[in-house]
Amino acid sequence: MWSDWKAADAAADAGLAAVLASELLELTPKSYYSWFQAGLLSKAVGNWPESLDRNSRALDLFTEADAEEFNGANPAAWNLGIASTALGDWSAARSAWVAYGLDKFRAEAGPIDVDCGMAPVRLNPDQPSLPHQVLFSAGNTEVVWCWRRSPAHAVIASVPLPESGHRFRDTVLHDGEPKGTRRLDGQEVSVFDELGRLEESGLPTWQAQVVGATSDDVQALSNLFGQRGLGLDDWSGIRLMCSKCSHGAPQDGHDHIPTTADDTKRLGLAGHESDLGEVIETWLAARQGIDVRNLELLW
Template sequence: MWSDWKAADEAGDAGLAAALASELVELTPKSYCSWFQAGLLSKAVGNWPESLERNRRALELFTPKDAEEFGGANPAAWNLGIASTVVGDWPSARHAWVAYGLDKFQAEAGPIDVDCGMAPVRLNPDQPSLPHQVLFSAGNTEVVWCWRRSPAHAVIASVPLPESGHRFRDVVLHDGEPKGTRQLDGQDVSVFDELGRLEESGLPTWQAQVVGATGNDFQALSDLLEQRGLGLDGWSGIRLMCSDCSHGAQQNGHDHIPAASDDVKRLGLAGHESDLDEVIETWLSGRHGIQVLNLDLLW
């Protein structure tokens, strides 16, 4: 049965793998490995209720011997936390994170909404992490900064390009396996792949072109927008790169399109027009030599 399971993985036969996963847990109902592998398949294809139940069972069967194999950590606990977050089963999610060793999630009840710091998330990932994985896609791949609200979900803090199919303050589900790094305050921070979108913010995305503003001016604009819950991103600084380099495997000889460095700065803005107009008017008052050439609604 195990040989057939591996062969189905290698052949990319998701239908056969699903049938074998069900047979595995029936034949070996007390095997952590069987339930964990079956739960991985459910995760890969996005069957979250099934993934929750299979990883819950794997968690119950986890032994000290299994812990040795996985370096003391229980990967089924992490996958249970992800699946529980999707379906909104917060008691199960808290139980999962505590089982993984994250004791701070035991203290309270109800939905998890905790400041877990900033993290980059790859929207619409282009490389699978698991056999048979169905990648979530709403548009083009883009790495954006997010406010992490739990180990498995985050709120988009950047203003994504419209081509990504995402907006500022969308809530996204993300995996726990690092896929490359980005720099934050001089430190490497792991990139996580998006697994799905939990909530859409509906906030419109705009583009503005600005001339004559300094870094301090843009920081002042950012502060004003943040006070109103609006978004700002410096789109002139976006750097396009290939998939391998985006995932951290920098290739020698790869030439990527450099970020723009001309005097006209391209900004991405998020919010409703009246709110943005009011903030921009406040920002420009008392500042001389700055021109906002346009404010165009993108989507």
Template sequence: MTVSKWPGFKRQRGPREVWSEWTAADESGEAERAAILAAEMLQMAPGSFDAWFHAGLLSKALGEWGQSMERNARALELFTPEAAEEFDGVNPAAWNLGIAATALGDWATARRAWEAYGVQGIGGGSGPIDSDFGVVPIRLNPDQPSLPHQVPPSAGATEVVWCWRRSPAHAVIANVPLPESRHRFKDVVLHDGEPKGFRRLGAQAVPVFDQLQRLEDSGLPTWEARITGAAPDDIRELSSHLEQRGLGLDDWSGIRVMCSQCSHGTPDHAHHHEPAPSDVARLGLAGHEGELNRILEAWMGSRPAVDLDLTLLG
């Protein structure tokens, strides 16, 4: 008996076909299939910068930091003059390598990556990077993914907070986040490098970066203080006392809750999100109870008309 065979049986697929299937899997949101095709593509085209870079990008989206670091390191080695022309002379694999290495605490690799990207002033060595990159707004618990297959961190509610940026990929939270965000003052967060909206810092528009992961929980408790009878100068003095001791204060009564459209854009006065007026100052405080109470008692000692209600939030 003769058995007919399917014409495509054992047919060897080429890189173009695998790339096409991978792109289709990306567009349809098939993360598992995309990962399989990415690995297959790397076997077929081991000398291709594009293959290693896009595979590293997929690993980044999935939070597979070890794999992302390996793939972007290989892409860094394969960066050609043609690729440099396409990316205006900047190697995007170096940036993603720096993010992955920061996530893993591999500071020597992160330093090499930032140097390859052209970031100045970080230097060599293997110790943690703790440079002053200014202050930036970072979106905690982003409400939209940045890449195909990415599942953004969702510890709590989305909130944009100002942070002290310590490297191109990590920062320390400088605000006292609202308790709904499930983050704390001085938490260390990993963040992406693509702007996702802007905020004003004086006359300057500063890009908002999306959080990728929380690297360190500061452990500093968050409190809510409801204060009546205090003038703005009184609040500023309290803030100064707390800041001198490394503790946090934010005026939560002045927070604007924005729609997603404005949050991901450049908020302006044409679209208002003003807080409701109140005679009660609602402050977010961060610090351990004993030290916080000593500062508050000293501050209130010369202000008999001030009334304060302090609540631990977490």
């Protein structure tokens, strides 16, 4: 049956794989490996209630021999954490992270909202990680920086391009398998693939052309925006990378579309018009020779 299941994987026959997974669980109800593999299939197709149930069963069946095979870690615990986060079952999520060895989630209760640092997340991922995976897609693929709030969810800190179908401060569910790296403060940090969107912020996305501003000027504006809970990104510095570099480490000198190098900066902004205008006026009042043109609502 396991051989048939792998053949179904190779043939991309998700229906047959699902049938065989259920039959395998009936034949081997006390096998950690069977429940874990069935839970992976549920994760791949985005069936979060089933994924939570199957990974919970796998967690209960995890033995010392299984721990040796997985170098001490319990991957079912991580997938249980993802499934329970997707469902908003924070009690189950906390139990899962503790079972994985993340003890800082043990003593608290309620929704998880912990500063887990900054991480890049690939919105609308273009390559599956598992057989039969149904990729979440709301638009074009884009890697954005996020405030990570748990091991499985994050809030978008960048201002995504409208083509991504995402907005500043959307909350996204993400996987735990690294899929490439980006640099932050001189360090390599892992990119994680989006698995779904948990909450939409609804904040409008704008763009503006700014002439005569230095990088320090734009940073000062970004700081003012941040103090008001608004978003700003320098879209003129976006790099359009090939898939190989996007899923690995971006290579300097590789043949990518160059960023804009002239005196005009294209800024992506997020927030309500009245708030944006007030902050921009404050910023311009302390500077001369800067011209903000074409403040345009994109969506």
